[in-house]
Each structure stands twice: as structure tokens, then as C-alpha cells.
Amino acid sequence: ALDSIGGYLSINDNATLQNFTGLDNLQTIGDYFEIYNNATLQNMEGLGSLHTVNSFVRISYNDNLTSLSGLSALDFIGGELNIHGNPALQNLLGLNSLHFVGDDIIIEDNISLQSLSGIENIDPATIIHLEITGNLSLSFCSVESICDYLYHLSGSHFIQNNNFGCNSSGEVVLSCGTLVDCYSKGITFSSQEEIDLFGLLSYEDCFEMSNDVIISEAEPGNITNLNGLIEIKNIQGKLKIESNESLPNLAGLDSLSFVGDNFEIINNNSLFSLSGLGNTHTISGKLKIENNDNLQNLTGLDSLHYIQGNLLIKNNQSLASIENLQNLDSIAGYLVVAYNPTLTSLHGLQNIAPQSIQSQIPVNPDIAIYQNPELSTCHVTSICEAIALPQTTTNIHSNAPGCASLYEVEVACPNIVIISTDTPKKQSLHVYPNPVHHTLTIQSSATQSIQLYNAYGIFIKTINLSEGQNTVDLSHLPQGLYLLTIQDGTSIKILKM
Template identity: 30%
Template sequence: MIKYPQMCSVMKLLICSLFIACLPLIGVAQSCLPGGITLTSQAEIDAFPQNYPGCTEIGGNLIVDELMNGDILNVDSLAQLNFIDGGLIIRNNTGITNIDGLSNITAITGSLQVESNSSLLHLHGLSSLSSIVYSCHIDNNDQLEDLIGLSAINEIPGFFDIEHNDGLLSLQGLDNLSFVGEYFTVEENSSLVSLSGLEELDTVGGFYLINCPIGNLSPLSSLETINGPVLISFLPITEMTGLDALTHLESLVLSNLNMLTSLGTGLLGIDSVSGNVWITQNPLLQNMMGLDSLRFIGGNLQIQHNQVLESLNGLEQLVDIAGDFQIHDLQMLTSFQGLNALEFIGGALSVQQFYPGGCRPY
């Protein structure tokens, strides 16, 4: 017969064992859905807490992508989530106006994609997100006016695309972003008049600014390093001032800048470009002043279709062009003054223009 004290010990042992077995269910983050999950209806979102009670971490991608137009209106029932071991993808939802139900997510190990949500007004629901392991894509959200909600993010190791958001007025919300590892692209945002919000941006892997009504580059004054190509095209800027902290570029394309009259001071610090320099289709640009420190171009130099370019003044320090040098369709150019220091062209020299009073082909 078991004596009473022994009985007590056995009961305590059983209770302790039960408590230990239940620990994963009590106050400890639980991972679920190792293959991720795609939610295609409001009903699936609303049922998430019942279907996955206690689940705070998803082991793969979380995708919210409605099957029927206008079905998904909110993601409020996903508030229990705080970590995504994969990508967070919110796309093709026509009725959703906010993503506030994601406000407890602090980190994702994949990419953030917010794409083609035609009624989405803001990103406030991402205000706790401080870590993105790969890329960020904010594309085709017609009603989105700013990026407030991304202020906890200070680096994006991969690509960062902000494209085709017709209602976007500024980049406010990126105030703490200092690093983008791959290309940073701002393209076809038809209402974006300012780069305000990028004042802390220090390093990018490449920079594409294309077809936005951005009036100046002054918010980029902290940008010191661009490790890839720079393409600036179809912007109504009048000068390049704002890139003053740069000293080296991998490549540079300035094209179809219809209001550009001067390169200003923004490129004065550039002493070398590893690859190509293309300055083309800028109908009001009068000279090359602003490239006064440039000594070496590792690729081709193309100066083409700048209708009122009168001189090459500004290139007085240029000594070495490793590739081709092409001067085409410069109707007002009458001399090569400004190239006095040029000693070496590694490729072909091509001068083609046939305008009265201008240079002739060689």
C-alpha cells in the first residue's frame, strides 16, 4: 500500500509533467503553417484565429490575394501574428482600405510586396515592421498617398521598387531608411512631386528615377554611395543639385530631362565613372558645367540629341575615356572647347551632325 506522503509525491510529479507538456501552449510563441498560407477571401481571414489558435509565427509566405473582386475588406483577424518566416504579400485586393490587422508583425525573412490594391489608403498597419531580409515592392496602389507605416525600417538588403502608384504624393514614411542593397527604383508615380522622406538615405545598389513629376533632388543630399547604375529620366528637374555627396559612380544616364538647363552642383564631386556616361535627349541643356571634377570614364561617353548644347565646357578635367566617345546631333555645338585635357579614347570616336553652323561629321 502506498503511504499518503508517497501519494502526494506521485501527484506532484504528475502535475509537474502535465505542466511541462503544456508549456508550448502557454505564453510561448507558436509557429504554424511551415509551407505558408494564401488567404483568398474575407471568410478565410476571419476564420484564421479559430483555425490556427495561438499561432503567432507563420513558417512560410503569408499571401492575401482575393479571389473575388471586393471580397476582402480588412485583415483585422490576423492581429495575432508577429513574425513571418517568408514573404508578406498583399496583392490584387480591390476593397481593402487598410492593413491595420498586421500591426503586430515585427519581422519577415522574405520580401514585402504591396501590389495592386486599388483602394488601399495607407500602410499604417506595418508600423511595427522593422526587419525585411530581402526586397520591398510597393506597386500599383492607386489611392496610396504616402509611405507612413514604414518608418521602422532602416535597411532593405535587396531591391526596393516604388512604381505606378498614381496617388502617391511623397515618400514620407521612409525617414529612417539609410540603406538599399540592390536597385532603388522610383518610377511612373504620376503625382509624386517630391523625394521628401529620403533625407537619411546613404547607400543604394543602384538608383532609377523615371517619369515622375519630381521637381528637385535636394532630399538626396545624404546619399554618398551608389554601387550600381544611375538612371534619371523624364523628370521636370532644372538641375542636378542634391547629389553633392557623391564622388564616384558606376554608370550615369541623364535622358529626356526636358526642363534641365544646367547640371548644377550636384555632380561636382564626381571624379570617376566606372562604366558608361550617357547624356541624351535633354533639349534645354547648354553645356557640361557641373562635371568639372570628372577625370576618368571606364565605359562609353555619349552626348547625343541635346539640341541647344553650345559647348563642352565643364569637361576640362577629363583625361581618359576607356570606351567609345560619341557626339551626335548637337545642333548648336560649334567647337570641342572643353576637351583640352583629353588624352586617351580606348574605343571609337564618332561625331555625326549635319546642321548649318554646327560641326560636321568626322
């Protein structure tokens, strides 16, 4: 009885062959095994002893093949597994003993195939590449081997043109049983179908995503809403919403309260507002809003209180207002507002603690406001108080009059700004005129010494005051911002004209 073949076995173009009865003792094939164009072949019965094929296995163009039953002993394929163009095949049951495939797995153009059940026991580490395409009825791909290959190994793959649930790698991963760790390696939503599937699967235990979430469509215009993400409350990693042509708002993220790293909203050309972020209060990284051509305002960020990183608002062609940031209390980085051609005011930033606007990178200024041609109102409280701090560095230019330079912002700010990290004490000085041209008058309630610094924190001189009225000649100083620092740590801003 034939129990092994040292070379290849090719069975093709047999018009009346229905199964392989007669090969019952065949155990090994030394080269490839090809089953091709057998019009009446229905199953693999007769190959029950075959356990090893040392090269590829190709099962193609068998019009009436409905089942792979008969291959129950097959354990090892040394090369590629290719199942292609079998229009009646509905599943892969029969390959349940297969553990090793030494090359690609290609499952293509099997129009009646509904499930990949049967290949769940393949060791994913042996797979070189995976292609699942053109199987129009295939909706169940989330067998263990495929899940592990895609999710844990991030293997090379090409998955498309199958039925919903198996139409992309994202859909497959979403259907996999890997959600117990809430995507510890992160997740990318690249289609509307993937977002919808996440919502349909409704994983109640996955309201907290344990790593990065990226929303970026693979096909332009495909993602139109985020409704399927409504269960997400916390994201421990970064959140990036990037390059989605038809996304009008962020509705669907309504439950999101916390982002554990950077939050970036970039290149979303139809994004009109940020509505949907109404519960987001903390971003433990930077917030970057950039290149969103139709974004008109920041509606949706009304509950945002803390950014533990930089705040960048850049190149949003239609942005007219940032007032919805009015509840933002602090950032922990630098502030950039640049290339927003329709923005007129920085109202919305007024409640940021000025001491929190501080670059962690020496080459970046703390405050950068430039190339906003309609921006004339920069003298909101936080900016005025921040630029009065001796250590604050700035880059302010090319905006509308009133905000075209640091000097213009200083002039527009209230004449006297008290800056203290302690509980404010009763002011012991009255200073006038302010702005001053030549001689400054200081009314002091006690004999004391005060220090004069320029805007860069460089000490200029000590001024000894007596109780009552004192005059100080400042005519020799160049125009600009100066600080009078009192012994209790309070500073008074003086503008020299």
C-alpha cells in the first residue's frame, strides 16, 4: 500500500473524481500537494492518514468541493497553504489537526465560505503572511490562530473584500477574544465598519482602554461618526483622531473623561466642532488641534480643566473662537497659537494659571502666538500675568494690531498686574503714572526697599523708599516692561514708554 511519496502529488483536471478513496494509507508527501480543477470533487475522504506535506498545499478551482473532511490527520505543511476559488466550500473543518504552516496562508475567492473554523490550531508563529480576500460570505475569521497572529504578533497580512466582520484586520481583531485586556497593545480604527462593530459587540468590561486609540480611516471619507465608541470612558494611552475626511464632530466620545497621554486632532477636513467631548476633563499629555480646515470653534471642550502638557492650536483655517476653553485651569507646557487666519481673540484662555505655562524644552518659548492675521485680542488675564513673570519667554509676531508683538500685548494688558504665589496681601505701594515716560511716582505706606527688574528677569537696581511719596527717574531706561518686586514677593508691572 502506498504510504509515502518522495516527490510531489498533483491531482488535477479529473472530471468525475469525487473523493480520494484508495489513498487511505498515504502518510507523507515529500514535496508539494496540489488539488486543482476537479469538477465533481466533494470532499477529501481517503486522505485520513496523511499527516505531513513538506512543501505547499494548494486546493483550487474545485467547483463542487463543500468540505475538507478527510484531512483530519494533517498536522504539518512545510510551505504555503492556499485555498483558492472553491465556490461551494463553506468552512475549513477537517484541518483541525493542522499545527504548522511554514509559509503564507492564502484563503481567496471562495464565495460560499462563511467561517475559518478548522484552522484555529495552527501555531501563529509559523505563519509568514496572511491573505484573506474575496470571500464574499466570510464573516467569521476570529479563530484563535488568526487572532493571535494579528493581535499578539502583529503579523503581515492583507484582509479585504469579505463579509462584515471579516472585511479588515480591524474587524477581525474586534471580533477576537482578546478584549479581556482592553487592547493592551492599543487599537486602530481604520473604517466605519470597525467602529460600528465595536459598538455592536458592546464590551461592557472594556470601558477603559489600556493603551493608545487611533482613529484614522484607510479609505478617504469612510469614517462618518464615532457612535460605536460610546462606552469608552478612559483611555490610558494617547488618543489620535487624524485624517478623516468626512467626520463632522466627535459625538460618540460622550463618555470619555480622561486621556492618559497626548490627545491629537489633526487633518480632519470636515470637522466642524469638537462636540462629543463634553465629559472630558483631563488630558495627561499635550493637546494638539491642527490642520482642521472647517473647525469653527472648540465646542465640546467646555469641561476640560487640566492639560498636563503643551497646548497647540495651529493652522485651523476656519477657527473663529476658542472660548470653549474657558474652564481650562492649567497646562504643564508651552502654549502655541499659530496660523489660524480667522481667529480674532484669545478669550477662552483667560483662566489658565500663568505659572503653568512653561516650556519643558529650552529651545521652545513658553508662549508662541504668531501668523494669526485677524488676532487682535491677546491681552486675556492668563497671558498678561504670564508675560509679567520674569522667567516667561515669548515669540509673538505677525498678528493683527494689538497682538502684533510682545510690546503691543503689554500695552493692551491692564496697567497694574499683581502676581504672587501666596495669598494676596494688602498692597503697600501705589504707583503712577503707568505707563510712564520719565518720572515714576511711588506712594509707600512704609520705609522699605524694592527691586527693579526688566522683562527678562535681569536685576537693574534697588530703590530705597521712604514712607510717603517718592519719585524715581526712569528716563534712561529703554521702553518695555519692568517689574517692581516688593519684599513679600508681590510684583507690580510697569510699562516704560
